[in-house]
Amino acid sequence: MNIFRLLITPRVVAFKNNLKGPGGGRRVKILTLAVVGILFWLVLFFLFYRVLAYFSSQEMIGDVLARQLLTMVLLIFFFLLIFSHIVTALSNLYLSQDLELFHASPATLTEIFLSRSFYTAIDSSWMLIVFGLPVMMAYGVVYHASLAYYLSLIYVSLPLMIIAASLGILVIMVLVRFFPAQRARDIIFFLSLVVIICLYFLFRFLRPERLVNPDSFVSIAQYLGALKAPDSPYLPSQWATDLLWTRLTRYPGSQLLNHLLLWSTAFALVVIDIWMAGLIYFRGFSKAQEAKRRTHVGRKILEKTVSVLTRPLRPETTSLIAKDVRTFFRDNSQWSQLLLLGALVVVYLYNFSVLPLERSPIKSVYLQNALSFLNIGLAGFVISALSARFIFPAVSAEGNAFWIILSSPLSARRFLWSKYFAYLIPMLILAEVLIIYTNYLLRVTVFMMVLSSATIFLLVFGIVALGVGLGAIFPNFKHENIAQVATSFGGMIYMISSSVFIALVIVLEAGPVYTILSAQFRGEAVTHVQWVWIMASFILVIVLLIVAVKKPMAAGLKSLSRYEG
C-alpha cells in the first residue's frame, strides 16, 4: 500500500504545484476557466430544470418522459465513461513516458497496474461527474428530493464509475494484447469516429423533431413507444436509474437487488482486471516499448498534388506547406477527422433540404430570406468550430521541432502568414459551398445570395486570422497529443473571440438587411437616410474585419518573436 501511495505521489504533487505555481497569468487562467465552467454548469442546470419542470406539469406522460430522460442520460453517461476510460487507459498504462521509470522500480506489477488505473479513473471521470452533477441536481430540485437522494448520488456514481473504469481498462488490455499500443490508438480513434458519425447520422435521420408533434402518430401508445429509449435490466446504468428514480419519487419498493448488483459487479470487475493484468498487461507494455516498424512513405497522389499546388510559391513557403500537408495526411488522428467534417457538412446540408418551408405559417419568402441570413452566422460557427480543431493548433503542431523554424532564415512573419494562407483557401471553399448550396435549397433572392456569399467570404478571413494569431499567442509545443491544444485555455479564448466576431458582423448587418428586404417586399424605395445608415453599417463590418485580421496576426507575431521555449 505504501508503494501504491508512492506511485501516485508524482501526480498529486504536480497537481498541488500547479495550483501553487507562480505568475498572475496562471491565476487569470484558472479564474477564467472557473468562471466559464460555472457558467456552463449553471446553463446545464437551468436547461434541465426547465425541461423537467415542463415534464412534471404534463399529467399523464410527464413522469414517463422524466424517467426516460434519466435512463437516457445515465446510459449515455455510462458509455461515455467507458469510452473515456479506454482512451485514457491507453496512455496511462502503455504510452506515458514515466512508465519506464515505474517498471524499472521494485514495485510489483499489481501495484503499478493499480496506481495507473487510479490515474485513469480520475482523469476520465472528473469532468463527466462534474458536468453530470447539474443534471442530477435539476432532478432533485424539480422532484423536491430528500437528503437520501443526494447521498445516493454518491453511492450510485461510485460503483458506476468503477464498473466503467474496469470495463474500459479490460478492453484496452485485450486490444493491446493483439495490436501494438500505437496501432491500438489508431484503431480506437478510427472506430470511435465511425461510431460517432454513425450515431450522428442515425440521430439526424430518425428526425427527433417529429416527437414534438404527436399528431404524426396514430395512437398515444405509438407515441409513448416512440419515446422509449433502449433500456435493459442487464445494464448497470439501468440499475442506477432504478435506484435514483425510487429515491426521487419516494416509491416504497426495495432496491436491495440493484444495490447488490451495482456493488458486486464493481468488485467482481476489479478482481477480474487485476487477474487479467497479471496475465497480459506486462506483455502488452513490453510490446509498446519496441521500436516502431519501418514505415515506407506512400507518395504519388499526395506528392503530385502538393507539388502542383505549391509550384508558384517561394521555396520557403512551399517547404512549409508541403511539410504540413504530408504531416497531416500521415497522422491518423488528424486526417481521420476529415470524416467527421464530411459527416457534419452532409448533415448540415440535409437539414436545409428537409425544412418544411411550405407548411410554415409565416410567408415563405420572408422565412427563406431570414433563414438565409441566419445561415451566415451558422456557417460561420461551423467554420469557427473546424478552425478550433485544425487552424488554432497549426502553430503548436510544429511541436518540439519548432527549433528548426526558429533557427532557419524563415522569418516569424512569413511563417505565420504561410500558415494563414495555407488554411484560408480550403476554408473559403468550404464556407462558400455551405452557403451557396443552402441558399440554393432555400431558393433565396439574388440579393441574399450575393450578400451571404460576400459576408461569409469576409468572415472566413477573420476566423482564420483569429485561429492562426491566437494559436501563436497560446502555443503549446510540448503537447503529447495535438488534440489537447484545441481544448486548451487558448482554444477556449479562440472560440469565444471567434463567436463574438461572427455575432458582431451579423448584428451589424441585420438592420440594413431587414430594411432592404422590407422595402423590396413592400415595393418601396430605401430612403437617403437609410442608405447612409446601411453604408455606415457595412463600412463598420469592413473595419471590424480589418481589426479581426490585423490584430490577432500582429499579436501572434509579437508573441512568436518573443518565444523563449
Add this chain to the structure above:
Amino acid sequence: MIILKNLTKIYRGIKVVDNLNLQIPQGTIFGFIGPNGAGKTTTIRMMTGVLRPTEGSISIDGLDIAKEPSQAKRIIGFIPDRPFLYEKLSGTEFLRFKAGLYGMRGTGLDEDIFDLLNLFELSNWADELIESYSHGMKQRLIIASALIHKPKVIIVDEPMVALDPRGAKLVKELFKERARKGTTVFMSTHTLALAQELCQQIAIVDKGRIVASGTSKDLEEQAGVMGDLERIFLAITGGLASA
C-alpha cells in the same frame, strides 16, 4: 568570424549568461566547455537565433543576428543536442524541407541530398518515416540537414550524443575537413578528450561567465596545472580537490 559582445541572458531574474565576450576567427574549431547549467546551451540558442539576448550582440561573419536574422541564419548550420524532428516526414523529405527553408530547390538539390544521405549511411532509410529511426540515426540526419546549405559557420551542441564510434569518427573528420576549407565550428561538449583532440581554441564557462580561454597551452597557464584538459577543467571549475 564569430563575435560575441557583452552577451547576457537573464531568465526570471537569474543571469544565465553573464557578459560573455568572444572572438572566433574563420576556419577555427572552437570548443565551448563547462559544467552542467553553466549557460552553454543558452549561449548556443542565442547564437542561432532561437533565443533573444537580454543584452549584448552576436555577429556571424559580419551579420548581426538581432538586426539581420534571416541573412545571418542563412550562413549558420545548427546541430542541437536533442534530435527533435518532424516524425511524419521521411529522411529525404526532411532534407528537402530544410533546404527549402534556406531558399534552395532545383535539380542539384536532389544530388546534394543523395550525397549527404550516403555520407551519413542513411541511404537505406531515405524513404522511411523519421519516426522509425533510432536516436543515433536521427542525430545523423540532423547533422546532414545542418550541412545541406553549405554553411560558413557550424554551431553544434554536444555533437557526439547518441552516435556510434563510426558516426563519431565521421563527424570528427567532417569538422576537420570543413574547418580546413574555412568553415568555423563552434562546439559545446562535455567530452573533454574530443575538445582536446579537435579544437584549436577553447573557452571554459562557469555560472554564465568565461573563466578561461585560449589554446590548450593558454589554459594550462591560466589554470596553473599541466596535463590533459580534464585536469585543467577541474582545476578551473573547482572540482580538482574532490577528483
